[in-house]
Amino acid sequence: MEPTHDTAADASARRAAWSAYWATGGLHSCVGSFDGNYSGAIGAFWRGVFTDLPDGPVRALDLATGNGALPRLLWEHRAGRPGLEVDAVDLARLAPAWLDPGQHAGLRFHSGVAMEHLPFPDASFDLVTSQYGFEYAHREAALAEALRVLRPGGRLALVMHHAGSVLVRVGRSELQNQALLLAPDGLLSATAAVLPWVARARAGQDPSGEPDALRARTDYNAAIQALAAAIAGSDAPDLLVEARAWVNRLLAGTGPDPAPALATLATYREGLVGAGLRTGELIEHALDDEQSAALVSALQAARPAGRVRVGLVSQAEGLLGWGLRLDPA
Ligand SMILES: C[S@@+](CC[C@H](N)C(=O)[O-])C[C@H]1O[C@@H](n2cnc3c(N)ncnc32)[C@H](O)[C@@H]1O
Missing domain, CATH: 3.40.50.150 (Vaccinia Virus protein VP39)
Incomplete structure (x- = not known):
């Protein structure tokens, strides 16, 4: 054994x-x-x-x-x-x-x-x-x-x-989906980068002319597109669909101070890392x-x-x- x-x-x-x-x-x-x-x-x-x-x-x-x-x-x-x-x-x-x-x-x-x-x-x-x-x-x-x-x-x-x-099969898909969300160019990083600019807009400023704001917006849009493609191609897309809806709600609820939304996002990321670990263990064992x-x-x-x-x-x-x-x- x-x-x-x-x-x-x-x-x-x-x-x-x-x-x-x-x-x-x-x-x-x-x-x-x-x-x-x-x-x-x-x-x-x-x-x-x-x-x-x-x-x-x-x-x-x-x-x-x-x-x-x-x-x-x-x-x-x-x-x-x-x-x-x-x-x-x-x-x-x-x-x-x-x-x-x-x-x-x-x-x-x-x-x-x-x-x-x-x-x-x-x-x-x-x-x-x-x-x-x-x-x-x-x-x-x-x-x-x-x-x-x-x-x-x-x-x-x-x-x-x-x-x-079937649990291992779904687990493999979920592991891929978790990795996609957590990737350096994935939805969570892109959301963290765009959040401060959203907050500035909510504070009544117009950051749209700033190159960093433009880059953050472009990266966010690219992450959203990659996510849509992954949802269409996944046999277990629940996590991706939920994450997209969750991020939409987070951005919609962001006020002039980005700190609370960034903290919520960090907690969400931690939860996903833990889920990835648990799913990886399921497959491994x-x-x-x-x-x-x-x-x-x-x-x-x-x-x-x-x-x-x-x-x-x-x-x-x-x-x-x-x-x-x-x-x-
Ligand atoms: C998939 S969960 C199953 C929990 C529960 N039996 C159920 O059916 O809902 C696996 C559990 O194994 C526990 N675990 C992993 N390695 C262990 C070990 N060496 N000794 C005791 N518990 C362990 C984890 O902490 C986790 O709670």
């Missing part, structure tokens, strides 16, 4: 990008138009896993949980049955807005916890899960940790990105056939008495990922 390698700087940029994302309160992390599709084939995969759990008390661990989409699904599935305890960990800082301590006693979120070093004793859990999370880890170390904390005869279930999935087979072999070797199954999770939109399960034989 091939572990992924990254530097401390990569790890801290990854943590920051995901923390910023989860701070917005979002429940899911799927790119573009596939947001919210956990209720389809992925939801069915999880319902299959949860239905096989015993009726009595269950202690579960969710790895790379984000804002807890999966613990929430499990909680809802077990509604009314007492004895559910869930620990949910993630490297990033979490902000699950839906969590109500009064209603969800027994559900604990742990920010800043790496899957490769779990702060739980051996054989603590009946079920270990991860949804689009496990594959982001150094897999060998994360698997060893998941199996260490799983009790003998316990269950492991993972939904993981697939290298040939998606498993191909060989990597999936290696994971299955490692799991079977570590738990020879268990039953390991791997399959494709797909629905009308296409392939969504791998679904892997370890169950008692």
Whole structure:
């Protein structure tokens, strides 16, 4: 099994990008138009896993949980049955807005916890899960940790990105679109250059004769044209269309002082850089056939008495990922 390698700087940029994302309160992390599709084939995969759990008390661990989409699904599935305890960990800082301590006693979120070093004793859990999370880890170390904390005869279930999935395909388009917006001659830089001149015009001055103003306007128009061409040629143009509308609103709302609009633009740029990092990671960590087979072999070797199954999770939109399960034989 091939572990992924990254530097401390990569790890801290990854943590920051995901923390910023989860701070917005979002429940899911799927790119573009596939947001919210956990209720389809992925939801069915999880319902299959949860239905096989015993009726009595269950202690579960969710790895790379984000804002807890999966613990929430499990909680809802077990509604009314007492004895559910869930620990949910993630490297990033979490902000699950839906969590109500009064209603969800027994559900604990742990920010800043790496899957490769779990702060739980051996054989603590009946079920270990991860949804689009496990594959982001150094897999060998994360698997060893998941199996260490799983009790003998316990269950492991993972939904993981697939290298040939529709999410990876859309992700590649989004990555290109993010790069286009962030390029030195892209829409964001062109907007930053034109904004001070727009502000001067709003202050009642006429900067149109100034060569720098003229250059800024020409560059902005060129960026807009390039954007229109990219929108026409992209199979996932949502981000570009949204960015164009967003910039239009920003320019329309700019007053005589350009500073607030420039600050808003800088925040937007930061958000796009973070989105690019997250999308790049999705593509980088998606498993191909060989990597999936290696994971299955490692799991079977570590738990020879268990039953390991791997399959494709797909629905009308296409392939969504791998679904892997370890169950008692
Ligand atoms: C695509 S999100 C999935 C979140 C969640 N499971 C869901 O379905 O919405 C991937 C998550 O993996 C986390 N992550 C990446 N590497 C990790 C690691 N080594 N240990 C723990 N969490 C990690 C990220 O912080 C991010 O929240």
